[in-house]
Amino acid sequence: MPIYLPELPDDPAAPFPDPRTALREPDGLLAMGGDLSPARLLTAYASGIFPWYSEGQPLLWWSPDPRTVFRTNAVHLSRRFLRDLRRSTWTVTADTAFRRVIDACAQTPRAGQPGTWITPAMREAYHALHALGFAHSIEVWDGATLVGGLYGVAIGRMFFGESMFSAAPGGSKTALAALAHQLDLRGWPLIDAQIENAHLVSLGAESWPRDRFLDVARALAAEPGEPGHWRDRFGRLAARSLAGGGDKTTATAIPIGRAT
Template identity: 70%
Template sequence: MPRLPALLPPDPEASFPPAETALREPDGLLAVGGDLNPARLLNAYRAGAFPWYAPGQPILWWSPDPRTVFRTDGIRLGSKFRRGLRRSRWVVCADTRFDEVIAACADIPRAGQPGTWITPEMRQAYRTMHRLGHAHSIEVFDGDRLVGGLYGMALGRMFYGESMFSAESGGSKVALAALARALHAWGWPLIDAQVENPHLLALGAERWPRDAFLAANRALVAQPEPPGSWRERFGERAAADLASPPTAG
């Protein structure tokens, strides 16, 4: 008889089942049910799990093996793309338009996907996490126009990327590269990208065995980093600066 995923209890403070108990088929399905209460979301990320489900489904929680991870000093931008960045007038900010970024991630058409997994319930949950200082957005602007961005969760010194979008070619790449450069300077070594796809792998994402990811995750979430807005900490960064390698140190 096939093994079933764990059913989460009603208490949002309850611990998650060990990620090692996730199913192999479908890969990484760990638990079903619960809610998107802030306490439960934080417990999920601490346990190496994340919510991902389609409209009409119960909430599904995942911890895939392998896990897709970026090293913050390992983002790859092609030489042609870097040459174009040298002439770019785009600027990159953080936590200035969270609601617009998550809406764009939900609404932008994606090849091979008839709809979005970022349901209204998910949008509201991450808006709440943003107000609590745990969820952050990176915005790429051409003047006042939002041309790309991403959002995700921060816990300790671990960043969990949730989704990104481009309204202009390269917008999401700039958002990711600028985030990675900032995190690397802050001493945050990893960005969780959850599940692989060819685009992420081309940008330098690595496939990590789940055990290796969980060990790194446990260490990084234990690092003391208080929640709060990144608007001032991140500042305003010129996309053109991403054309050059980061300064050592």
């Protein structure tokens, strides 16, 4: 039986279909078409929707059920990782190397994934959001070497994670810890992790019914935000300061169910 999939109109400000009408199989597929303009992307994220497609496919939009999330004050880090973090000489910054981070996320090989959904068009779309102050990167440095990072979209008081990478063991976890710490300090309680996987669950990710996620995420996205680059607000953070004193820390979190 053919599957009917709504096609988005040309107007980038047009509303999306109700996410509750998304397909059950494949889970969360909602619509196709449109474009990756900043206006369209901001409307999508604020509505609990994200783009995900591969080179050669039409542009596809998703809102899965359930939705994977992190509470910024309740992400688990293992004792071993915390011990390593306390000895670390790495530093962490924000919005100092956005292009390098998104390129690394696209180019890093991932088990079971022959390619990447971070196509050249996707990269340029998020560069445009970054220039407008809505897309952000977290960078982890060993001296002058970039060893890990992540990027995502911030609207209101809601962070929507997109992808992360490690060029050295623990690089992406450190980026996550730093992001969650900063968001928790600002009173941002939630990070969208999109789709569940074992790695995210090991860090404390929770699975929420889509209706619950939509209610909370939309309310947070509608609150007054902080558009603009985070470089000066974030500063340069010593990675070891994120370790805390136990086997759990509020200095952790993050998403990216599509890339672990």
